[in-house]
Structures are given as structure tokens and as C-alpha cells.
Amino acid sequence: MSAADNVAHDVVDSPTGWVADHIREYVETGGERGHEWKGVPTLLLTTKGRKSGKWRRTALIYGRDGERYVVVASQGGAPTHPSWYLNLVADPVVQVQVGARHFTATARPASGADKARLWKLMARLWSYDEYQAKTDREIPVVGRESGEEAESVRSA
Numbered sequence: 504m505s506a507a508d509n510v511a512h513d514v515v516d517s518p519t520g521w522v523a524d525h526i527r528e529y530v531e532t533g534g535e536r537g538h539e540w541k542g543v544p545t546l547l548l549t550t551k552g553r554k555s556g557k558w559r560r561t562a563l564i565y566g567r568d569g570e571r572y573v574v575v576a577s578q579g580g581a582p583t584h585p586s587w588y589l590n591l592v593a594d595p596v597v598q599v600q601v602g603a604r605h606f607t608a609t610a611r612p613a614s615g616a617d618k619a620r621l622w623k624l625m626a627r628l629w630s631y632d633e634y635q636a637k638t639d640r641e642i643p644v645v646g647r648e649s650g651e652e653a654e655s656v657r658s659a
Contacts, residue, residue, distance in 0.1 A: 514558045525562045534602035549598035550590035571646040575625050580637030608647040
């Protein structure tokens with residue numbers, strides 16, 4: 504059994520009710536429903552818990568920068584980084600589902616001019632500038648390089 508197969512059986516979805524509902528619909532329909540949410544594209548990101556070691560899945564708005572998928576660790580402008588972001592900083596190998604496509608990727612926080620450019624791209628999709636205005640922390644932007652195709656984010 505591969506590591507991707509283990510993820511399929513041990514994934515824990517977001518504890519936030521509406522996010523868990525979104526994930527369930529996304530997974531059950533192979534991304535046919537849920538890929539688009541409130542007019543923007545979403546993906547499912549699964550990270551390995553930095554404390555628990557459990558695989559944890561959430562749904563995130565994404566943008567595209569060439570072949571890269573880009574997400575923002577905004578948490579609605581909360582004062583702390585979202586858990587998924589802290590998890591991928593600890594272990595950058597993640598599982599991603601975009602529509603029906605499943606793959607393993609390496610997540611990399613953007614910095615400098617790259618981050619500024621990607622921030623502008625993402626702020627055109629969603630109100631991230633408003634979220635940044637709510638918090639003193641610098642909201643990270645994360646890019647994922649697509650990796651090997653894998654059936655990796657299926658629920659048990």
C-alpha cells in the first residue's frame with residue numbers, strides 16, 4: 504500500500520460545518536459540484552497534521568499562475584495562520600484535488616516580488632485585501648507545483 508493509499512483511508516475533513524459539507528459534495532461528485540463556489544474555483548488540500556500526524560483536508564479558493572495552483576492562507580483575516588498552512592510549512596508534501604484530478608504536490612510559500620505578484624492575482628479573485636486589513640500578520644500566499652498523478656484524496 505502506498506502513502507497515497509494511506510491518505511485515502513485516514514483523511515479528516517475540516518471541523519467547520521459548511522466547509523465539511525463543501526468537501527463532501529466535492530468528493531462525492533468527483534469535483535463536478537463544489538469545484539466552483541460563489542463564482543470562484545476551489546480545490547481540496549490535504550496536509551499532514553504537524554502535531555497529530557493525521558491527514559487533514561480543507562477546501563480553498565485557488566488561482567493559477569502558469570502550471571502552479573495558488574492559495575492564500577487568509578483565514579478571513581484572523582490573527583493567526585490557518586492550521587493547514589502551519590501543517591504544510593512543517594511538511595510541504597500535500598495532496599490536492601482540483602475537479603476530478605488528484606495529485607501529490609510540494610507547497611511553497613511565496614516571498615518577495617513573487618508573493619506581491621501572486622497576491623494581486625488572488626486579490627482579483629476574492630477580497631483578500633480586506634482580510635489583510637483586519638490583521639497585523641502578513642497573510643501568506645502559497646504556490647503548489649503539480650506533481651505525480653495519484654488517486655490520493657478519496658474518502659474511505
